[in-house]
Amino acid sequence: MxxxxxxxxxxxxxxxxxxxALTGMAPAYGAGSAPAQLTSLAPVSDTLDALLATASGDEPATVLVHGTRLAAAERAVSQAGMTQLTSFRKIAVVAATGTTEQVNALRSADGVTYVENNDPIRFxxxxxxxxxxxxxxxxxxxxxxxxxxxxxxxxxxxxxxxxxxxxxxxxxxxxxxxxxxxxxxxxxxxxxxxxxxxxxxxxxxxxxxxxxxxxxxxxxxxxxxxxxxxxxxxxxxxxxxxxxxxxxxxxxxxxxxxxxxxxxxxxxxxxxxxxxxxxxxxxxxxxxxxxxxxxxxxxxxxxxxxxxxxxxxxxxxxxxxxxxxxxxxxxxxxxxxxxxxxxxxxxxxxxxxxxxxxxxxxxxxxxxxxxxxxxxxxxxxxxxxxxxxxxxxxxxxxxxxxxxxxxxxxxxxxxxxxxxxxxxxxxxxxxxxxxxxxxxxxxxxxxxxxxxxxxxxxxxxxxxxxxxxxxxxxxxxxxxxxxxxxxxxxxxxxxxxx
Missing domain, CATH: 3.40.50.200 (Peptidase S8/S53 domain)
Known part of the structure; x- marks a missing residue:
């Protein structure tokens, strides 16, 4: 040696x-997001469901709106009065900010398939x-x-x-x-x-x-x-x-x-x-x-x-x-x-x-x-x-x-x-x-x-x-x-x- x-x-x-690393999130119906009388509402992530269940309606929210096509998601955001932040063209997702009342409104728009919360992440x-x-x-x-x-x-x-x-x-x-x-x-x-x-x-x-x-x-x-x-x-x-x-x-x-x-x-x-x-x-x-x-x-x-x-x-x-x-x-x-x-x-x-x-x-x-x-x-x-x-x-x-x-x-x-x-x-x-x-x-x-x-x-x-x-x-x-x-x-x- x-x-x-x-x-x-x-x-x-x-x-x-x-x-x-981002926490993975699978589409899921929240506990109260799709009762029988609201079957036309797009499903939401669990954390967004919890937010919507307790919010008064005017609380700020940032969400990711999934659509059948990008144009459908963008149209839903605009019609709800929300502000588009960015979009992910190839997966037909739009990030938008607004109020919880507006989030609830866009869930019934044509072509919206899923809405998820802007969850905090950490290392x-x-x-x-x-x-x-x-x-x-x-x-x-x-x-x-x-x-x-x-x-x-x-x-x-x-x-x-x-x-x-x-x-x-x-x-x-x-x-x-x-x-x-x-x-x-x-x-x-x-x-x-x-x-x-x-x-x-x-x-x-x-x-x-x-x-x-x-x-x-x-x-x-x-x-x-x-x-x-x-x-x-x-x-x-x-x-x-x-x-x-x-x-x-x-x-x-x-x-x-x-x-x-x-x-x-x-x-x-x-x-x-x-x-x-x-x-x-x-x-x-x-x-x-x-x-x-x-x-x-x-x-x-x-x-x-x-x-x-x-x-x-x-x-x-x-x-x-x-x-x-x-x-x-x-x-x-x-x-x-x-x-x-x-x-x-x-x-x-x-x-x-x-x-x-x-x-x-x-x-x-x-x-x-x-x-x-x-x-x-x-x-x-x-x-x-x-x-x-x-x-x-x-x-x-x-x-x-x-x-x-x-x-x-x-x-x-x-x-x-x-x-x-x-x-x-x-x-x-x-x-x-x-x-x-x-x-x-x-x-x-x-x-x-x-x-x-x-x-x-x-x-x-x-x-x-x-x-x-x-x-x-x-x-x-x-x-x-x-x-x-x-x-x-x-x-x-x-x-x-x-």
Missing amino acids: RSRGRLRRSSLIAATVTAF FASAGTTATRSVQARESLVDGSGRPLDGTGVSVAVIDTGVDPNHPAFRADDGSTRVVANLKSLCTGGTDTGCIVNLPTVVDTDTLSVGGHGTHVTGIAAGTPYTLSGDTRVGGSAPGSKIVSISTGAALLILGSDAALNWVLENHAAPCGEGVSASECPPIKVVNNSYGPSGGGEFDPNSATVKLQRALAAEGVVTVWANGNDGGDGSESLSNPPGQDPTPGVLSVASYNDQGIGTRDGTVSDFSSRGDAADRGTWPDISAPGENIVSACRPYLPICSTGLEFFNGPGALDVGTYNVISGTSMAAPQVTGIVAQLFQAKPSATPGEIEDALKATAYKYADGAPYQPYEGYTSSFDKGTGLADTVAAATRLGASTG
Whole structure:
């Protein structure tokens, strides 16, 4: 294998993928739209039927009028006194605005076949925890002490651009932050001491030029669950866990991220210091890394990164990597180099698209880096949702401002505090939080046992390259062993129903 002869500048693995989907609508009679005495009225969509049933007559309405021919629809709109906005010539549909009384009038016009409401639409997006059954594990499984499987008793470390510890996503029941350690790596050269600086947990370290990435990633791993507007559910895989954030700032270099990994290696047993109880600040059992070089690269077993993650595995800590956002077709490896480490307990995560609805039979994200089909050591280990993921953000942070759709948080002042972003950066923390849940299920598990539980129980969604036998599992160069299944993996490790 080729070793890296110099430090390679790394980049955050987050690709914002614009995906716009319209809700499908089939012609249907509303509950009260076609009684016997009004059989000549054109049918309407369910939402328009509900509007017409409650409207006084002068309420504004925008509708799509379907006709036997375009001219028939246009004539009906004109005769009703409505204003035509546009038309779809080839399907004989006219968009028009007017009052609900005028809508009712045009329904009886010759040639009108159907009228539908101008329904609001939104981006399909999810927190990702439905597809992985992480939320189901929290709601249906308990650990040996009877506690819900939410990552309690585990700290997760996130090496990224930092975190906003005061974001509602990290708020505990008593109002305090679940960020128990807030650190900054200053190892950018010129000093051999004081690389990792301890900051107050109330300080926002996620405000530099690519600020927002770390907060979004941390929310996916460990965010507090809420139901926002439109019944949008947010929250991480392990909302009962504690959070250790290590900020490398905007200029990610191998030295800074390796210093962060080294800090975890030296402090994972007591991340808040020897005098702080494990109940207040549990040991770190998993570390998330959503960064890497663009274009992948060859695995370098001699690198400091690999030596650090192998030492972490030997001391009981799982390391999770985003596999990269370079796509590919299997003709070469575009996988993140350190994630290719075969050491048990080092996991690389491909991005899965749950279609924004939590389906378990979705697709491999187009942007998700593929391994070399002929070199199984380059394949990702497992998949998790990474496309159109709703998580913690602040509208003034650069990454968040490029998101697809803002959502307001749970409080009156939490305006625009969630957004939709895509990338394997978002897939990796799904697994990071799941690993915390699995360590809660079996605290004595080794990193190898955690990896085995995930791979052996992964859900075999069909999209993409076929699965092939590999090291006791079946895997593929684009999606690894399949979609992470938290319920199945936790049950394998001894979790039981509550």
